[in-house]
Amino acid sequence: MSNITDLGVAQLRDGVRDGAFSATEVATAFNDAVAKAKPLNAFIVETPEHALAAAKAADDARAAGETPKPLAGVPIGMKDLFATKGVQTTAASHILEGFTPPYESTVSQRLWDAGAGMLGKLNLDQFAMGSSNETSYFGNVISPWRRNDGGNAPLAPGGSSGGSSSAVAARIAPGATGTDTGGSIRQPAAFVGISGIKPTYGRCSRWGVVAFASSLDQAGPMARDVRDCAIMLEHMAGFDPKDSTSLDLAVPKWEAGLSGDLKGKRIGIPKEYRVEGMPEEIEALWQQGIAWMKDAGAEIVEVSLPHTKYALPAYYIIAPAEASSNLARYDGVRYGQRALPEGANLQDMYAATRAAGFGDEVKRRILIGTYVLSAGFYDAYYTQAQKVRTLIAQDFENAWTVCDLLLTPTAPSAAFALGEKSADPLAMYLNDVFTVPSSLAGLPAMSVPGGLDKSGLPLGLQIIGKPLDEQGVLNASLAIEERAGFTARPEAWW
Amino acid sequence: MTESTYRIQGDTGEWEVVIGLEVHAQVTSNAKLFSGAATAFGAEPNSQVSLVDAAMPGMLPVPNKECIRQAVRTGMALGAVINKWSRFDRKNYFYADLPQGYQISQLYHPLVGEGTLEISLDEKDPEAFTKTIGIERIHVEQDAGKLMHDQHPTRSYVDLNRSGVALMEIVSRPDMRSPAEAGAYLSKLRSVLRYVGSCDGNMDQGSMRADVNVSVRKVGDELGTRTETKNVNSVRFVMQAIEFEARRQVEVLESGGRIVQETRLFDPDRGETRSMRSKEDAHDYRYFPDPDLLPLVLDDAFLDACQASLPELPDAKRRRYESDLGLSAYNAAVLTADADTARWFEALLAESARVQKKGEQEVARAAANWLISDLFGALNRLGKGIDESPVSPEQGAELLALVGDGTLSGSLGKQVFEIMLETGDAPGKIVEERGLKQTSDTGAIETVIAEVLAKNPNQLEQYRGGKEALFGFFVGQTMKAMGGKANPAVVNELLKKALAG
Numbered sequence: 003m004s005n006i007t008d009l010g011v012a013q014l015r016d017g018v019r020d021g022a023f024s025a026t027e028v029a030t031a032f033n034d035a036v037a038k039a040k041p042l043n044a045f046i047v048e049t050p051e052h053a054l055a056a057a058k059a060a061d062d063a064r065a066a067g068e069t070p071k072p073l074a075g076v077p078i079g080m081k082d083l084f085a086t087k088g089v090q091t092t093a094a095s096h097i098l099e100g101f102t103p104p105y106e107s108t109v110s111q112r113l114w115d116a117g118a119g120m121l122g123k124l125n126l127d128q129f130a131m132g133s134s135n136e137t138s139y140f141g142n143v144i145s146p147w148r149r150n151d152g153g154n155a156p157l158a159p160g161g162s163s164g165g166s167s168s169a170v171a172a173r174i175a176p177g178a179t180g181t182d183t184g185g186s187i188r189q190p191a192a193f194v195g196i197s198g199i200k201p202t203y204g205r206c207s208r209w210g211v212v213a214f215a216s217s218l219d220q221a222g223p224m225a226r227d228v229r230d231c232a233i234m235l236e237h238m239a240g241f242d243p244k245d246s247t248s249l250d251l252a253v254p255k256w257e258a259g260l261s262g263d264l265k266g267k268r269i270g271i272p273k274e275y276r277v278e279g280m281p282e283e284i285e286a287l288w289q290q291g292i293a294w295m296k297d298a299g300a301e302i303v304e305v306s307l308p309h310t311k312y313a314l315p316a317y318y319i320i321a322p323a324e325a326s327s328n329l330a331r332y333d334g335v336r337y338g339q340r341a342l343p344e345g346a347n348l349q350d351m352y353a354a355t356r357a358a359g360f361g362d363e364v365k366r367r368i369l370i371g372t373y374v375l376s377a378g379f380y381d382a383y384y385t386q387a388q389k390v391r392t393l394i395a396q397d398f399e400n401a402w403t404v405c406d407l408l409l410t411p412t413a414p415s416a417a418f419a420l421g422e423k424s425a426d427p428l429a430m431y432l433n434d435v436f437t438v439p440s441s442l443a444g445l446p447a448m449s450v451p452g453g454l455d456k457s458g459l460p461l462g463l464q465i466i467g468k469p470l471d472e473q474g475v476l477n478a479s480l481a482i483e484e485r486a487g488f489t490a491r492p493e494a495w496w
Numbered sequence: 497m498t499e500s501t502y503r504i505q506g507d508t509g510e511w512e513v514v515i516g517l518e519v520h521a522q523v524t525s526n527a528k529l530f531s532g533a534a535t536a537f538g539a540e541p542n543s544q545v546s547l548v549d550a551a552m553p554g555m556l557p558v559p560n561k562e563c564i565r566q567a568v569r570t571g572m573a574l575g576a577v578i579n580k581w582s583r584f585d586r587k588n589y590f591y592a593d594l595p596q597g598y599q600i601s602q603l604y605h606p607l608v609g610e611g612t613l614e615i616s617l618d619e620k621d622p623e624a625f626t627k628t629i630g631i632e633r634i635h636v637e638q639d640a641g642k643l644m645h646d647q648h649p650t651r652s653y654v655d656l657n658r659s660g661v662a663l664m665e666i667v668s669r670p671d672m673r674s675p676a677e678a679g680a681y682l683s684k685l686r687s688v689l690r691y692v693g694s695c696d697g698n699m700d701q702g703s704m705r706a707d708v709n710v711s712v713r714k715v716g717d718e719l720g721t722r723t724e725t726k727n728v729n730s731v732r733f734v735m736q737a738i739e740f741e742a743r744r745q746v747e748v749l750e751s752g753g754r755i756v757q758e759t760r761l762f763d764p765d766r767g768e769t770r771s772m773r774s775k776e777d778a779h780d781y782r783y784f785p786d787p788d789l790l791p792l793v794l795d796d797a798f799l800d801a802c803q804a805s806l807p808e809l810p811d812a813k814r815r816r817y818e819s820d821l822g823l824s825a826y827n828a829a830v831l832t833a834d835a836d837t838a839r840w841f842e843a844l845l846a847e848s849a850r851v852q853k854k855g856e857q858e859v860a861r862a863a864a865n866w867l868i869s870d871l872f873g874a875l876n877r878l879g880k881g882i883d884e885s886p887v888s889p890e891q892g893a894e895l896l897a898l899v900g901d902g903t904l905s906g907s908l909g910k911q912v913f914e915i916m917l918e919t920g921d922a923p924g925k926i927v928e929e930r931g932l933k934q935t936s937d938t939g940a941i942e943t944v945i946a947e948v949l950a951k952n953p954n955q956l957e958q959y960r961g962g963k964e965a966l967f968g969f970f971v972g973q974t975m976k977a978m979g980g981k982a983n984p985a986v987v988n989e990l991l992k993k994a995l996a997g
Binding site: 084085091093098101103104105107208209210211212213215216217243244245246247323324326327329330331333335336337348349352372375376377380384 | 556557558591
């Protein structure tokens with residue numbers, strides 16, 4: 003038998019169910035792997051006792067002859083944006099350092115209810131703002147991948163769900179939760195050669211998830227393959243009356259519906275996604291993806307999404323605008339860090355607390371957001387961006403008249419080295435160019451590994467679907483997965 | 497419609513005052529606008545605070561349907577346009593009583609659009625001087641918490657019990673021209689809200705408060721620059737604030753100054769307003785649609801149910817009291833001004849008609865007079881509201897029936913009522929136990945009269961000699977001798993006979 007930590011969510015679930023190994027063995031193996039992987043800095047808090055407790059419950063239930071819970075025996079990593087009762091929740095910020103919620107987010111509670119255990123709270127870009135996991139107060143997450151040039155430049159695991167991507171790719175967690183506002187599940191998944199899906203906006207409750215941009219934030223799973231993502235998503239999604247934007251719909255049986263047969267499906271190739279300066283390897287992978295789609299029985303159609311180029315600017319108005327307001331609650335009055343200089347009044351306390359508590363990227367976005375909402379600029383920026391958002395949604399609506407799904411690259415490049423782009427926010431923002439439009443339209447979208455670039459680093463392909471068609475997205479992604487035969491994995495150096 | 501003649505007399509002539517009110521009315525509801533926390537007044541600090549109200553990370557607002565329903569019903573009662581599509585916006589500013597760092601309100605698309613409120617300026621004759629005040633809009637929003645600066649020498653404490661409580665902001669047009677009109681508007685609005693049941697109108701508990709916009713101009717001129725005096729919490733203070741502010745503005749303008757658009761505070765102890773902050777350091781609230789909330793879309797079934805649930809409103813009730821019950825305009829106005837009074841009166845009326853086996857219109861006047869003079873008089877003396885009356889409408893009806901059928905004389909009735917107030921006993925029981933029943937027993941009365949005449953031979957002689965004014969003397973003596981229990985009509989009749997010899 004192979005190493006337990008080499009197994010994914012489905013295999014662990016089935017193995018525990020069949021008695022091939024105990025849940026406690028699984029939890030112990032992953033707890034050990036987490037403990038050994040400190041150089042990755044993927045976790046902010048480790049919770050081995052939580053994983054063991056869930057494992058014991060699973061083993062006891064099995065011994066008692068009870069029907070196993072759907073995720074019994076599966077320990078996962080929880081992005082530290084989800085509030086976890088009794089476990090520090092920071093959004094990777096200093097301002098929330100030491101904050102221990104007296105409540106559990108809906109998504110994490112659903113996973114625990116399904117029998118999953120928690121390995122720990124995963125590092126991320128501060129308040130989920132970033133594409134490289136370099137904005138965390140708790141330090142950069144390092145990708146487990148290295149370039150094949152013999153160098154050992156530490157690479158970015160992508161962001162903002164960088165702890166999640168790094169942990170899953172390094173086999174120290176079989177699956178992890180992520181959140182995606184403009185690509186924060188898909189881009190890190192692509193950077194480390196794993197799968198990740200952002201479902202339709204409203205599928206997963208946002209209750210108990212530290213808010214970045216409310217109209218865009220959406221939770222989703224990150225795991226080693228499409229099936230594992232389908233399993234996890236089934237136990238994350240679902241209507242929640244505590245979230246007004248939650249969709250009151252039954253959760254489909256996505257795992258049972260998996261099929262890589264795309265006969266009768268029309269796959270759209272949006273011509274506007276062929277951006278200037280995109281590496282040839284990305285273009286080549288895209289062409290390869292098209293071939294795989296055809297091979298799976300799909301028909302390929304070229305489509306136009308004419309407003310694509312306005313998506314990124316619109317996103318970088320709307321998301322910071324919402325963030326500037328969402329983050330106003332971190333004021334040092336009720337929880338988290340408080341800076342109270344000698345003789346400070348209330349305003350001084352706010353200023354000192356927020357100056358010390360927020361990192362530079364968070365401050366930058368609060369400033370941008372405050373600016374675009376301010377009197378005299380609101381119409382020129384925010385209102386205009388909302389109009390663009392409507393047009394982008396219409397672009398997709400038009401595309402759905404000629405195709406069922408869209409195939410694009412996930413990111414315009416492979417993983418870059420830490421520090422390579424952190425000095426240039428605009429270059430960093432460009433990483434989201436392929437993922438942002440579907441976020442603005444609230445569509446389900448998934449990244450799956452397609453292959454490696456010439457440096458031996460993973461590249462991802464993205465499938466975008468119609469609202470609520472997670473099944474179509476998962477199936478097309480599965481068709482790629484079945485043909486890509488992506489087995490590359492980082493060699494452990496940590 | 498009545499044109500106001502209220503003017504401020506300045507050195508340069510007469511000035512007209514232009515007033516608009518923004519009334520914040522707390523919605524009557526068991527839970528807050530976006531959370532399930534309770535809303536009771538006077539609870540221990542921070543005992544009615546949910547995770548949402550404290551703006552904990554990741555918490556989300558969910559609209560409370562009851563609050564929306566009450567605001568819609570209020571709009572309907574004011575004849576206002578109900579917007580089937582409305583939306584919540586965030587008003588962003590930092591303050592320690594505002595945990596989210598923004599207030600959820602409605603700037604761009606309020607729930608309720610234009611309506612009107614008719615005010616009357618003469619309570620003796622409500623139809624004589626009326627004026628229609630325009631309502632611009634009503635929107636719903638969250639209240640803030642409360643800061644307490646007097647609990648500790650160096651610290652301020654925050655009480656979040658009010659944080660997130662639902663308010664209706666009812667914005668009038670600048671249609672009022674005198675403190676009296678503003679007072680009448682506020683009183684009438686309060687009356688309508690209490691009828692509808694959407695706000696208890698308790699200004700002393702902060703359930704209702706007004707931001708007062710005042711400007712002055714020479715008659716016929718363009719509107720002047722206005723100031724806004726915040727959070728004035730009684731009708732009297734609103735009138736005081738307007739009067740002070742209008743005079744202040746006239747003085748500023750006449751001494752060559754100009755009015756600064758600013759926010760002011762009212763000091764009830766001094767009866768003055770003073771500057772709080774000027775437009776220059778006004779907040780930029782950065783309003784934008786709240787992305788945590790979907791637009792509020794109301795369907796016809798909901799609106800129909802709201803409409804059907806509206807009670808008879810004060811103006812309609814007042815007119816009905818006059819036309820159907822035959823009450824005077826003044827009595828009808830007094831009885832309908834407050835929902836509790838009208839409810840009490842209607843219970844009294846129904847019970848009176850039932851026990852006296854008469855039509856409501858036959859017993860209405862006596863019931864109205866007794867309620868307005870006797871009951872109100874007693875409640876005033878006791879410092880109680882009608883909802884705290886020690887006498888129930890049923891007991892009142894019983895008392896009126898006893899007077900109506902002659903069991904009690906008017907003065908005995910008052911005596912019994914006093915005992916009812918003290919003991920809470922039913923009038924029948926009091927009459928029975930204390931033997932207060934009026935007597936019409938002619939034999940008994942004749943006996944007493946004979947004694948009275950015998951004891952007062954001088955007066956009898958004078959009377960018979962033509963001094964008929966002494967009749968009252970004999971009535972008094974007879975009543976006194978009978979402990980007030982004789983039927984006065986019978987006494988009169990028998991006395992006349994006896995005196996005639």
